[in-house]
Amino acid sequence: MTKYFYIIILLFSLTNLWSNPKYEKIDKESKSVPDSLKTTEEIAKYLTSELKNDDEKIRALYIWITHNIKYDLDQINSEFQYGSYNEMVDETLKTRKGVCGHYAQLFHYMCKSIGIESFVISGYTRQLDSNKISELDHAWNGVKINDSYFFVDNTWAAGHLSYKGNYVHEFTDNYFLVNAKKFIKTHVPFDPVWQFLNNPISNVDYEKKDFSKLSKRGNFIFKDSISKMVQLDTITQIRKKIDRIIKSGITNVLIEKEIYEDEELIESLTYAKWISNYNSINDKINSANDEINMGISFENIFIGYMNKNFRNPKIEDSEIESTIDKANQHFYQGKNQLKKYKPSVYDLEYSGKNKKFIRLTKNYKETLVDFVIQLERTILKVEPSIIKDTDYSKRYLKKWKPLRDLVAY
Incomplete structure (x- = not known):
């Protein structure tokens, strides 16, 4: 079976609850689509058919997903068994709910259907209301616009937990096309290549909250690494990923779990x-x-x-x-x-x-x-x-x- 990553539920943020003025018209028109549209391709095409720029198209997808897909607390820590990502995405569209893996795959499939280059990224996060590393792993997306890379987190943008532990489906606009240096403060990919940084922050650095590397130019050309990586067979990709993770430091149980699952995946493959x-x-x-x-x-x-x-x-x-x-x-x-x-x-x-x-x-x-x-x-x-x-x-x-x-x- 395919492996999925299930992640942190969002914590409430009081800032940027409202839409970006630049996308006011898109936001207004992208919150709903006709009920007759059932597939990712149909919905994505409807949302973006009148838009010209990639950032606008990505915005339309982001708005629709965050306003129509609810976080499902019942699925936290559940062991999902899907025959394919297609099956996962279809279920998300049908039930209109899921956890971060569902949000990320749905967004990825929609982007792919309209020619936007996107990536599903797994990693861990720091809780927004404390300095603690979250107990659950997380999944989000990276997107490429022209030759630049940005992050989108539909899950965190879609809602938050109330103080009583209930999910509140309330949009917050903090997680759209976030640049790498800002995003790394809260989201750490298991594989450093997906930080989109030429001087990646190690897991050890993150544990110490040492972000001094962000002000220094490194020699790690992540764009070339991504281009070369996607040309490798899957098993080689995973082995090299494990090597990079180990080099970055094993500082929490989520990283240990990721390596273990990757090694198991290598065995299965x-x-x-x-x-x-x-x-x-x-x-x-x-x-x-x-x-x-x-x-x-x-x-x-x-x-x-x-x-x-x-x-x-x-x-x-x-x-x-x-x-x-x-x-x-x-x-x-x-x-x-x-x-x-x-x-x-x-x-x-x-x-x-x-x-x-x-x-x-x-x-x-x-x-x-x-x-x-x-x-x-x-x-x-x-x-x-x-x-x-x-x-x-x-x-x-x-x-x-x-x-x-x-x-x-």
């Missing part, structure tokens, strides 16, 4: 990759088996003809020749295919560390190896007969018909 490779090879071996069996079937048909001296009923020469040819064609196609893919069977090695997966992959491999050995024994048993019958058929068909019964087998 490694196993899935092995199974995919195994299934591909297994299909090829089974295809070889099918061809060999098809060849044997035609060989048996030929033997049946031969045992009746190609009579009762009379078998035409073309049928005799075609039958033995098909026996050879299918048998040797299967034999050659087995020879080609046999090394791949023996090369099937699981590189993960999970004991359960190691045991399963070992059993799968042993079963396939035994099947290959069985096929090879079948080939050794049947091939001499095919060779002999092929030779006999050639001599038989060349012989003058009245003398064919004298052809030695």
Whole structure:
């Protein structure tokens, strides 16, 4: 299953409760859409069809989400099981509620549908009313406008907790297109690359509230790192992410949990990759088996003809020749295919560390190896007969018909 991140509920802020004057018209028109619109694509297109600039389009999505999706306190600490992010987003649109992972994925899907480059970022936060690190991880979004990167937190903008612990769905406009140096004061991505800073703040620095690096220019080119990272396979991406997190410092249980979950995800992906490779090879071996069996079937048909001296009923020469040819064609196609893919069977090695997966992959491999050995024994048993019958058929068909019964087998 796909992994999700579930995060901090918002704490009340008394500042910037109202909309930005620059987007007053957009804000007014983006709070609702016709009930007939059901998908992210339909809603996003409706909200942005008359807008030209990316920041305006992002604003329209941000306003609609924060005014229409409520935070679901019942889902805090729940173990979500979704088959895909599509399923997660569809549920969010249907129920009009969720936690931070739902907000972030919904916003991301809407951005993607209208060509806005966005990212779902996971990390931890500091509670707004204290110096404590939140006990829950969090998810938010990054967006790219032209060549600049900003942050959007739809969850925190949508509402807050009352002093009685109830959720209040009340918009606050503090979390729209926030620059990196400001956002890092409250939101720390697990992976430093998503800080959008050329001199990232380490987890150790954040723990000490040391933001002195923000005034210094660093040599970490996060834009290049992001561009290179998205070109890597998923497992390599996660491994490099873990390395960066460890280098940044493991200062709280949320970071430990993130690393643990990433390592578990690597194991699951490694196993899935092995199974995919195994299934591909297994299909090829089974295809070889099918061809060999098809060849044997035609060989048996030929033997049946031969045992009746190609009579009762009379078998035409073309049928005799075609039958033995098909026996050879299918048998040797299967034999050659087995020879080609046999090394791949023996090369099937699981590189993960999970004991359960190691045991399963070992059993799968042993079963396939035994099947290959069985096929090879079948080939050794049947091939001499095919060779002999092929030779006999050639001599038989060349012989003058009245003398064919004298052809030695």
